[in-house]
Structures are given as C-alpha cells and as structure tokens.
Amino acid sequence: MRELPAYYGFWHYLGHYGLRVLVALVLAFLMLPILIIIPLSFNVEPYFSFTEGMLRLDPDAYSTRWYEQVFNDPRWILSIKNSFIVGIAAATLSTVLGTIAAVGLASPVMPFKRLITALLLSPMIVPVIIIAAGMFFFYTRFNLVGSHLGLILAHAALGIPFVIITVTATLTGFDRSLYHAAIGMGASPLKAFWDIVIPLIRPGVISGGLFAFVTSFDEVVVVLFLAGPAQRTIPRQMFSGLREQINPTILAVATMLILISIALLVTLELLRRRSERIRMGTSA
Numbered sequence: 001m002r003e004l005p006a007y008y009g010f011w012h013y014l015g016h017y018g019l020r021v022l023v024a025l026v027l028a029f030l031m032l033p034i035l036i037i038i039p040l041s042f043n044v045e046p047y048f049s050f051t052e053g054m055l056r057l058d059p060d061a062y063s064t065r066w067y068e069q070v071f072n073d074p075r076w077i078l079s080i081k082n083s084f085i086v087g088i089a090a091a092t093l094s095t096v097l098g099t100i101a102a103v104g105l106a107s108p109v110m111p112f113k114r115l116i117t118a119l120l121l122s123p124m125i126v127p128v129i130i131i132a133a134g135m136f137f138f139y140t141r142f143n144l145v146g147s148h149l150g151l152i153l154a155h156a157a158l159g160i161p162f163v164i165i166t167v168t169a170t171l172t173g174f175d176r177s178l179y180h181a182a183i184g185m186g187a188s189p190l191k192a193f194w195d196i197v198i199p200l201i202r203p204g205v206i207s208g209g210l211f212a213f214v215t216s217f218d219e220v221v222v223v224l225f226l227a228g229p230a231q232r233t234i235p236r237q238m239f240s241g242l243r244e245q246i247n248p249t250i251l252a253v254a255t256m257l258i259l260i261s262i263a264l265l266v267t268l269e270l271l272r273r274r275s276e277r278i279r280m281g282t283s284a
Contacts (some may be wrong), residue, residue, distance in 0.1 A: 034258060041066060041251035048246065066252040076253070078230075079237035083217055086148065086233065090155035091213035097156070098163025098212070099205050103197070105164070106171040117164075124161045131158070132225040139226060146228030154222050159212025166211065170204025203271040210264050210271075217260075 004016065044063035045051050053061025070076045104110055105117055123131060135154050136145060144150030174197070182192035198205070220235035227236060234253060241250045 037251050037254050038258065041248055041255045043248050043251075046247045048248065048251070066248040069249050070252050070256075073249070075232070075237060076249070079232050079234045082148075082231055083234045086151050086155060086231070087213045087216040089148075089152045090159055090216040091209050093152065093156040094159035094163050094212035095205060095209040098160040098208055099167050099201075101160070102164045102167035102171060103193075106168060106174075120164055121161045123158050128158075128219075128221045132222045135222065136225040145226050146231065148231055150226050151223065151231050154226055155216035155219060156212070158219065158222065159215045162211035162215060163205070163208030166204045166208035167201060170201040174200055203274050207268055207271050210268055214261070214264060217257075 004013070008016070039054065040048065040050070042062040042064065043051065043054060044061055044065065051061055101120055105113055105120075110116070132154075135150075135157075139145045139150045139154070142150075144153065178196050178200075179192055182196050183189065187195070217233075218235060219233075220239055223231070223233050223236045224239075227233065232240075234257070238250050238253060241247075
C-alpha cells in the first residue's frame with residue numbers, strides 16, 4: 001500500500017479518504033441492484049423479494065428449481081441457442097469489417113477521415129429505436145425481417161463501432177516502419193499485414209470482438225423489430241416473461257448473464273494488460 005506524502009495536512013487527508021468513501025458509495029449504488037439478483041434467483045418461492053426464511057438463512061428457503069426450469073423450457077433453450085448463434089456470428093462479422101475499417105482509418109493518406117469515422121460510429125450515437133425502425137423498413141424490401149441473417153446483419157452493424165474504437169486505439173501506438181520493412185524485404189502486403197500487424201493489434205481486435213458480442217447478446221430493441229418467434233433471444237424472452245408471467249426464472253437467467261459478463265470483463269482486462277506489455281515492448 002502506497003504511503004501518503006509527508007506534507008499532507010488535515011484537508012489533504014480529508015480529501016483523500018473522502019474521495020475513497022465517495023467512490024465506494026457510487027460503486028455500491030451501481031452494483032447492489034445487480035448483485036441482489038443472485039440470492040433472489042435461489043428463492044424457493046415464486047416471488048421477487050426476500051422471504052423470512054431467506055433472511056434467516058434457512059436452507060429450505062433456497063432452491064435451484066428456477067435454474068432447472070430454464071433448461072427444461074423449450075422457449076428458454078431456443079432463446080439461449082439463438083443468442084449465442086446470432087452473437088457469435090455478428091461478433092465475427094463485426095470484428096472482420098471493423099478491423100478493416102480501423103486499419104483504413106489509421107492510414108495517414110485516408111481522405112475524408114473524420115467524415116467517414118463519424119458515419120461508421122453513428123450507430124453508437126443515434127438512438128437504437130431509430131436504427132431499428134430504419135432497419136425494419138429497409139430489411140423488409142429484402143425479406144430479411146424474421147430471419148437469422150437479418151438479425152445477424154443488424155447486430156453486426158451495431159457492433160462495428162466498438163471494434164473500430166478498440167482497434168484504432170491499438171493502432172495508435174503501432175510502429176508502421178515494421179510493416180514497411182516487411183514490404184521492403186519482399187513480403188506481400190497481405191502477408192506483411194497478417195504476420196506483422198495482426199499479432200501486434202490482436203488484443204484490440206479480440207477486445208472489440210468481445211464488445212461486439214456483448215452488444216449483440218444484450219440487444220432487445222432491434223430484436224423486437226426484426227426477429228420472429230424462431231429468432232427469439234434471451235433479452236426478448238426476458239422481456240416477454242416480465243409481461244406474461246413474472247417468476248424467478250428471469251432472475252436465474254439474469255444471474256447467468258452476470259456470470260458471463262464477469263468472465264468477459266476479466267478477459268478484457270487480461271487483454272488490456274497484454275496490449276500494454278506489447279506496446280511497451282515495441283516502444284522500447
């Protein structure tokens with residue numbers, strides 16, 4: 001633990017520890033509504049509140065029945081399957097297109113760079129409901145509404161900006177002389193890009209792909225506009241469950257999503273540290 005400077009007075013200490021307390025309170029305000037879902041998902045009763053038995057930590061008041069119900073319900077199984085199929089396909093497409101766009105935007109000879117960047121990042125700025133409505137009328141002309149392909153393309157469009165941002169940030173510290181040296185030694189542009197550029201920007205590419213996957217996995221507005229019954233995803237099924245029949249099955253699914261999110265955050269942090277080590281190594 002780092003010691004505080006010797007010149008710190010009363011107001012310095014007050015500001016230092018007061019800031020820590022404030023950060024802890026903000027963190028608790030953000031995390032408690034999420035973490036409280038986890039114990040509620042084990043409630044033996046079909047309620048969204050703590051029972052007296054749960055407050056007494058009575059083992060009989062806890063059950064995994066709602067998790068079992070998730071995997072015994074064909075609607076939830078279909079939703080989970082669709083979420084992973086659409087999420088993985090959309091993330092893959094977003095990663096490929098976003099990486100190509102980021103490499104092009106990072107080029108010093110790219111014309112109209114700011115305008116093109118603004119257009120590519122617009123899905124992050126424009127309200128999702130406007131994008132969903134536009135996609136609905138556009139995709140209707142090509143019979144893509146109510147299909148997995150239409151949903152994948154729509155989610156890929158929403159995920160591309162995240163890939164562009166992360167890959168562009170990685171390319172900021174990239175030494176282009178390495179690429180030109182490979183070209184000068186006889187390598188083709190494609191081979192130089194694959195063997196030199198990709199290994200150095202891989203953490204940013206993977207991070208962007210994970211962000212694109214999370215964006216697709218969590219999307220509900222576009223699904224409401226474009227998906228049919230066969231393309232129902234987890235957020236869409238949760239939305240329907242809140243309207244039709246409220247029970248802790250939704251909390252069980254939410255708990256599983258929290259665990260997936262934690263795993264993705266840990267992966268992103270490991271990739272960020274690896275990217276920093278690579279950047280320090282190349283700069284040295």
